[in-house]
Amino acid sequence: MTQQVKSKQRVAEHGEVFTAEREVKAMCDLVKQETERIDSRFLEPACGDGNFLSEILSRKLSVVRKKYKKSPIDYEKNAILALSSIYGVDILLDNAIACRERLLAIWDKEYKAVCKKECSADTREAAKFILSRNIVCGNALSLRCVDESGNDTNEPIVFSEWAFITGTQMQRKDYTFDELLNGDDASKKKRQKKEQLTLFDEPQLDKEGKFLKQYISDYRRVQDNG
Template sequence: MAKQVKSKKRVADHGEVFTAEREVKAMCDLVADECLRIDSRFLEPAVGEGVFLAEVLTRKLSVVKEKYKKSAYDYERNAILALTSIYGVDILADNAQVCRDKLFALWNEEYTAACKKEASDEAREAAKYILKTNIICGNALSLMCVDENQQDTDEPIIFAEWTFPFNDARIKRRDFRLDVLLKENTEDQYYAEQFSLFGDDAMGLENWMIDPVTHEKVPKPIREYTLIHYRRLTENG
């Protein structure tokens, strides 16, 4: 059984108590349908060592395996898609790194077992790059990145939106400030229904644009990258 407390000091300084596996599974069961959607996005604002995201990823990869196990290409692409859909923030750098390592180990074990000799180191490096981008060391209350002393910096938390707009191997990345994505959402509005991290549910958001592919109203990104094969993601870094 995994420990729920690392040290009394971490509890006192940061209120760090990890959720037990039984509770993690029970809470994920409450949104079971979303956990089984490969592209459904999850954000854990106090990610710790990633127990929630690991459970979500496990469930997503079970769907990928069930649907795409006969094709190494389809499995790999959809396993990458599942990985792009999970996001986390933690104020402690060691937690954020443990989370990245745990999620990659989980993903890589399933990927290697499914694709065997067709498994690619390029895909593995892309997976690590996605996790480095999606799991952020920051303050989920101020929505700012933090330094080695857990103090806010002047750098806002930025998340990448990953999509496969043409349903092929080309992936699209667009970066958004988390504080802007959440701006002007009232408390009632936030808790009344599931929040869409990059979608039109963020009412009151300034600086809208029309997506040229979907023609939907979406927030403007602060950076937008050219389409690239997902195995070559690190070239856009």
């Protein structure tokens, strides 16, 4: 993203001014260690087309490449883990779609470069599905999904927590976003003491988020639980 403003109307209505690459990199450097941890979770509640999330994904994937480039199966699993830890919300549908596409392009380019002929169409579909769940078109203030015109619907924002459990088995647990952020009084106090807001606060996750549903599948088939 080189252009910082798309239109005066979008700036006036949605405060849409994109952050320049230099600032993105400098800000990510403030939490460098976390951006280089494969499974550290990041949520951007006004993600635009993904200036921050794409930088974070690139950093994580370069760590995955360094560690696992000699083993396509280990690379693939860890590249999926890196992708599944990145979350975003934007109120404008075109931004949410552009963000998903941008992250998928970064992920896929690295995947092809490392795994070459070992790349699988299933894994690519899994990556696409994870992004369709993690990058949400919604209102980060009301915590509701929005329609194509950006108006709130009755549907709450739901996020999936992804984790490898054994071997190639991946678990997805869905939580409503409002419960994740609000939680009970004890959780609120605990959160107020923290310097940085974390989306999922293991191991007390169940107490903070309203748990909806759990799915377990091979990581290459997460899309079967659509």
